[in-house]
Amino acid sequence: MPPIKNIEHSELLKLLEYNPISGIFIWKRVLTNAIKIGDIAGHLHKASGYIQIRIATKIYRAHRLAWFYMHKEWPKEDLDHVNHERSDNRMENLRLVSMQCNMQNASLSKASTSGFTGVHLRKDTSKWCAHITLDGKFKSLGSFGSKEEAVLARKTANLKYGFHENHGTH
Numbered sequence: 001m002p003p004i005k006n007i008e009h010s011e012l013l014k015l016l017e018y019n020p021i022s023g024i025f026i027w028k029r030v031l032t033n034a035i036k037i038g039d040i041a042g043h044l045h046k047a048s049g050y051i052q053i054r055i056a057t058k059i060y061r062a063h064r065l066a067w068f069y070m071h072k073e074w075p076k077e078d079l080d081h082v083n084h085e086r087s088d089n090r091m092e093n094l095r096l097v098s099m100q101c102n103m104q105n106a107s108l109s110k111a112s113t114s115g116f117t118g119v120h121l122r123k124d125t126s127k128w129c130a131h132i133t134l135d136g137k138f139k140s141l142g143s144f145g146s147k148e149e150a151v152l153a154r155k156t157a158n159l160k161y162g163f164h165e166n167h168g169t170h
Helices: 011-016 062-072 098-103 147-160
Strands: 016-020 024-027 051-055 056-062 078-081 094-097 118-120 127-134 139-144
Touching: 011 016, 011 062, 011 094, 011 118, 016 056, 016 062, 051 062, 062 078, 062 094, 062 127, 094 139
Parallel strands: none
Antiparallel strands: 016 024, 051 056, 078 094, 118 127, 127 139
16 A cells, blocks of 8 residues: 655645644644634644644644645654654744754653763762763763762763753753
């Protein structure tokens, strides 16, 4: 079965109104009995945190539709939600980035024990370790006597390697 083709820009404009300040899509046409003109389009996908909008048989992520709506072309790279809120599809919160750059604005892992990305306590040595991943390769930044020193080492590396200022903050 061939893949379902993406919606054309002209058809998107007929179906939905996008507000780049609020990041919200509104239905302009009725496609099913469940949709009324003026309804907010889409729903929050709980597992991913993204807003999804179904058009005919295809499900689109709202941030990708927003980019297409405003720029008249599908994003050729990743779209980063600058503030880490995947449901915040305001145009000012979206930026086109490489996958590597997108990873440099990653949220803090829920598994973090230090409260800061790339910093952990080694139980066997009671030392705080800092590390960073660059081009898919793990790089140690050293072991430290205090968590603050390890965090400073990681923050310094973030600046040196061009990580986004929000990296690991949410």
